[in-house]
Amino acid sequence: MVILAIANQKGGVAKTTTAVTIAHGLALHFKRVLLIDLDPQGNVADSLGFDSGGELNAWLNSGHFSPVQARSKLDIIRSDKTTANLKQSLTARGFAEYSISDALEDGRIQENYDVVILDCAPSLDILHVAAIMAATHMLIPTKLDQFSSKGVLDTLSSLSQLHRRGSHCSLAGVLPTFYDRTTNETQIQLESLAASAFGPKLYRPIPVDTTVRASNRSGQTLWEFAPRSRALVDGYIPALDRITELL
């Protein structure tokens, strides 16, 4: 089972859009997917047309695993404000960094899913650490600006620190988002990512596309709302092809 963490310590880089689009894309390709929202904002549920919910808290606090079926072959574990309390209670417990990997050992998850996607919050908190400790792969979406590129380096630095603590998570790729071909800054940042050590892991950038925001608002995924959108055709479909190679 592949466990893919979508993470960047910088916010607003399209982590949730990426997690939802990749998760639904894999489900449409007949993979059984469990998408877990680790962000107290609960935007995964919003993006799929649901209200936020406390399944994450119930699962990690009391072992009560009750995913919601969001689409065919796509289940979600929702998050809400109770996730903030969850972080406190996990921190108070010992070995909190293994809470997600332990919970994923559940036979029902091992048998019923091919892929687990962890949508991380934009912070280096205990849930982020637990997600990286549980993940087999990490995908880092990044906006093409100076601060987000720094966020990629910070995320990679925490990944190498967690390798020293026993994480087996490897970098699946760096996914540039909000690629605006009309600005020089975007091009400079893209070239800088390509020239870095993780250049070979760089994915084709996701172009700026207003349909992404509209699809989030409508509670539909890009596959449903705008299957011919530039973001999907030029960005997420090539990304999905590379992620499928991991399976």
Next chain:
Amino acid sequence: MKRQNGTIDFSHLAPDVAETIRNGQRRMAAKSMSSKQRRDAARNRLVIDIPVELENQLSEIARELGLPISQLIRWLILRGMETSSREEIEDARLPSRSMRYEFILFANDTPKRHR
């Protein structure tokens, strides 16, 4: 990774990423040109005149293989340059009646179906 002369080494990048960056570099270079430079560039742009049948064949192959036609043509030209010697081209030349060129080349305009 960057080469010593400061340019990006595209060989380690995924092909679609390398192409996106190259296209961006072309756009940036075009944006930084003066209007005179832009006119000159348009004048010097290489346009290859090929028969319609050949163009249709290339389009069909590109579509079947899920490739951009420009990449297919670039690949075929590079393959052609690798396999054809300068002497072969010299031998195939015929005198031209055009005022502009000394020689012309006759090629079979409708090659066998690519297998």
